[in-house]
Amino acid sequence: MKIGLEIHFQLKGNKLFCSCSTEGADISNSFSRKLTPVMGEMGKMDTAVAYETIRNRNFKYTVSSNACLVEMDEEPPHPVNDDALKTSIAISEALHCKVMDYASFMRKIVVDGSNTSGFQRTGIIGMDGYVSTPKGNVRVSTITLEEDACRKISEKNDSVEYSLDRLGIPLIEISTEPDIIDPDHALETARNIGHYVMSMQNFRGEVDSIRQDVNFSMGFGRVEIKGVSKLSFIKDTIEYEIARQTSLKEISGILADKNPVIGDFKDITEIFANTESGMIKKAISSGKSVMCARVSHCNKLMKHGNYKLGREFADVAKNMGIGGLMHSDEFPAYGISSEELEKLYLISEKNNDDAVIVVLSDKLTVSKLKPLLDERLDKILKMQLEETRAATANGETRYLRPLAGKERMYPETDIPVTQLTEAVIESTLAIIPKSLAETIGELTGNYGLSSVESEALINNNLLSAFKSIINYFNNAHLLARVLLQTIPEMEKRIGRKLNDREMEDLLGKQYKNQNGTGKEGTSKSILQVAEKKGWNKDALEKAISLYLLEKVPLDQLENYGELNMLNDEQIRKIIGEIMEQENVNEKNLIFIFRKYTKSSFNPAEVIKIFGEIQK
Structure with a gap:
């Protein structure tokens, strides 16, 4: 491999x-x-x-x-x-x-x-x-x-x-x-x-x-898989291709001495004149024909267990603008009656070990499809699988086109050759990025983040935002939480991504500058107010919620009553009320405390004062 x-x-x-x-x-x-x-x-x-x-x-x-x-x-x-x-x-x-x-x-x-x-x-x-x-x-x-x-x-x-x-x-x-x-x-x-x-x-x-292409070979020719959209899909796509090629190798072995062929397509539109199949009825009404062809010796290989020869043919048909391809391993299906199926098999001259394929299209397109299907079958029999395939959204692959080669290249005459001098190369030294290991070491060493937090910032493309904002917001763990958890959770709650102005109001102009987008706006942000007021995690997340969900304007948040941190005297008063009315202990204290106030507080300070009162 x-x-x-x-x-x-x-x-x-x-x-x-x-x-x-x-x-x-x-x-x-x-x-x-x-x-x-x-x-x-x-x-x-x-x-x-x-x-x-x-x-x-x-x-x-x-x-x-x-x-x-x-x-x-x-x-x-x-x-x-x-x-x-x-x-x-x-x-x-x-x-x-x-x-x-x-x-x-x-x-x-x-x-x-x-x-x-x-x-x-x-x-x-x-x-x-x-x-x-x-x-x-x-x-x-x-x-x-x-x-x-x-x-x-x-x-x-x-x-x-x-x-x-x-x-x-x-x-x-x-x-x-x-x-x-x-x-x-x-x-x-x-x-x-x-x-x-x-x-x-x-x-x-x-x-x-970001788009990833995978070049893969099991010894049957290089397959280029285009457009793997997510990093996590790379593994899924390769594993799918391993299973696909393994299956095709088994099919090739089964058919090795049988010389299978795809017969000529025959027009069977007339047998569906009174069909109850909605799909076929719609195709005929739009001027399409129903065409079938026998595929010798391929019964139970079109779609049976791990065998999916029909999928290989269907991909070729789809690339020709045909919606798909039906075959005998699926029948009875698509609303085709037993009587229609019997006539279909009779006209196609299907034997017990044969398969039949059916397409809904015009005759000219089907005439172009036939040699492409013949070529497809021949390549599978010879296990010459080099081609370009497209990655699908569910981690599978489908046939796209033949594999491109060097014949498609020729010189560009409109763009002058650019000399990459030593001076040009030296001008890039300051922007050469560090390795993943070095960057994680920098985040854990300089900012005290865990390796999990550090890798999450990197993998979610938040490193630049973090480095820009940490210059004025001196709480690395809280900043990482806001970027990795608070903002995604808020986006889920409002059902959309935050726009540039909202991100700037939350994170400041530093976000706009590093992101390259956004409009000119306020000189303050929620994070800057949090730094000034000494807000903890609860206060900061409450401020973000007030801004996004309750539409409290940014200029009002700084002096918003619910965000003012409770002092020791206020905490002692609330704890006294709780102890008079509730069966409270250290384990349930914070949960009950939240019910008695909308203001922000430091949970560690509440627990400390509760312990002092109990003494």
């Missing part, structure tokens, strides 16, 4: 080849385009590019407020973003890479609509480095700086709609060699690599700002 990673990180600020912001929203304008494949520098057409030609899709682009003529491919790219270039150099240095003498950008042909130009600009910044892990060093093959693709809005049949808001955002891609030994090691390696980029001040830090 061989495993490698390609991890992509977005940077904030300006886009890579224009001065547009990385933050924007869709506006009403749009345009459509068809993309024409071209040959690469070697004079050949890449297999993935040729596959897109067969799909023959139309692309609509929604213009965003942060898009200009560069994103629309109506204007040449501007000079490369200097901050992004220096960040990629700093990451290269942190991962022990050799920084290139020149940054030379190439065009990578991409005609799936994700780039209006039909290619993606990418340049190698560093090579031949490594990242340390407890299971040994994992070699880093390349670190590249490239422009991110469009954001997909919707996909239906042969049409795809994209937004330009993400197109052109600076993207650092870190690729490893296949040195990773198991799924747990892959997760660990991704976490260690991710720390370096997430430590940078210009890491974008939004929901979709």
